[in-house]
Amino acid sequence: MDINAPIGVFDSGVGGLTVVREIIRQLPNENVVYFGDTARVPYGSKSREIIIEYSRQIVHFLKTKKVKAIVIACNTASAYALDTLIPEVDVPIIGVVLPGAKTAAKATVNGKIGVLGTTGTIGSGIYTKILHEYNPAFMVVGKACPLFVPLVEEGMIDDPVTVEMASRYLKPLMAYGVDTIVLGCTHYPLIRSTIRNVVGDNVTLVNPAYETAVSLRTLLQKQGIYRDCGEPTYRFYVSDGAAKFSSFANSILPVELVETRLVPIEEY
C-alpha cells in the first residue's frame, strides 16, 4: 500500500467536514479525498437498505481514487453500513460511532450517557450496543433530534427556535441525570454552544470527530502507512451543488479549497 495514497472520507453532505477538520489538525501530512452526497442528503431518516446502497456506491468511487483507508464521517452511514462494507473492501474502513462511544465510555463518571443523533442512528441502537460492550451497567439514553440538521443548514445556530428545540430534545436526558452526551451527528458540534447553554457546565459533550482522527492515526501507524511529512493535498467531490459546498467548506476548514468537483455517484 502506497503511504502517499489519500485517506477517503465521506458523508451525506457537508457535516463530515468537521471530521476532515480534525484529520487536518491531527494528521497534517495526510492527503484527503472527500465525498459529500449532497444530491441525496439527508441520510438521517432513510432506510438501512438505501444507506448501505449509497455508501457502497461512494466506497466504489473512493476506491477509484486509490485510497489507502476510508473514514465514514456520517453517524447514520456508520450505524447502518459499516459492518456490511468491511468485508467488501480491501482497505481499512472505520466509522465515527465506535470512536464516539469509546470517548463517552471513558468520560462518564456516573455511568449515565446520553446520545443525540438522527432518527436512523438512534433507531439502530448502535451506540447503546457498543457502550454496553464497554460496560453492561451503563445506562444509555438515546434521543433523535430530527430538526437539528435543517436548523444548522439554515444557519440558525443561536436562534431562539434552536434553543427551544434543544431544550425539548435535551430535557429527557437531563431528567435521567446523564453526565456525558455524545453529539452523534456531524452537524451537532456546530450548535455545541447552544447545547452547552441548555445542559450547563457539568455535562461532558463528546464530539466523535476528535476521537475518530485519533483512531485513524493509530490504525495507519500500526499498518505502517502513516504519512508524517510532506505537503498534503485535499480534494473534494460532491453529487450536487459544487459551488455551494465549496463556500461552506471554505468557511469551516483551515485550508483554502481550490475546487469541488461533481461526481455522477449513481454510476458507481
Place this chain on the structure above:
Amino acid sequence: MDINAPIGVFDSGVGGLTVVREIIRQLPNENVVYFGDTARVPYGSKSREIIIEYSRQIVHFLKTKKVKAIVIACNTASAYALDTLIPEVDVPIIGVVLPGAKTAAKATVNGKIGVLGTTGTIGSGIYTKILHEYNPAFMVVGKACPLFVPLVEEGMIDDPVTVEMASRYLKPLMAYGVDTIVLGCTHYPLIRSTIRNVVGDNVTLVNPAYETAVSLRTLLQKQGIYRDCGEPTYRFYVSDGAAKFSSFANSILPVELVETRLVPIEEY
C-alpha cells in the same frame, strides 16, 4: 392513446399525495400511478441540474407503466424540470405552478400576491414570471420557507415552533399588504390552519393542487381521453421506505392503499 391508461403523478416524496387526493375527488374514475422519490427527498434546496436528472428518471419509469398523461406534483420539480421534459415526452405533461399561478391571478383584488415555496421554487422566480404574464402590474413577493417541510414531516402541525416560523416567514408578505398567498409547496396545505391563524381571514390562501386537478380534467377532455366511468385503480411506488409511505398515504387519502412497491429509480 388508451382511455383506460393511468395518469402518472410524481413528487419528491409524500407531499404530492395532496394532488392525488384532488385527482381522486375531481376525476374519480381515473387510474393513477404515483411515484414518490423518498430515497432522494427533499428536492427543495438542490440544483436545477440534479432535479432535471431525477425528474427525467421518474418520467422514464412512469412511461413503463403506459401512462396517458403525467402530473409533476412537486413545485420545485415543476419550476425546474417541466420546460425541459415537455419536448422529451410523447404524452401531455403538466406541473402545479401554472395552475397555482392562474388561481392566484384570478383571486387577487389588489394585485399584491405572496408566494411561499422551497428555496428552489422561490429562487427560480417562476411564479413571478408566470403571474406577470397574466398581468405585468402584479406585485409578487416570494418567500422561501425551508423549515416548513421538516416541521410538517415531524408532525409539528400546530406546534408553537411552527407558529413562530410561520410568523417570521409571513410577516414580510403581510407588510407588503398581499391579499392572496400561494401555498407553493405540496407540504404547505398540511399547515394551512397555522398559516391562516397568522395571516387572518382577509387573505386568500391558494392550494395549487385543486386547480391542477381542474387543469388535468380539461386537458384529458380536450384530447378525448378522459375516463368518466369504471372503478379506478391506484398504484404507488417509492424509492425508499415503502411501509412508512403506505402508512402516511393511508392517513391522507380517501382510499385504502393495498401496497406500495420499491423501485430502483436510479436505473431508469
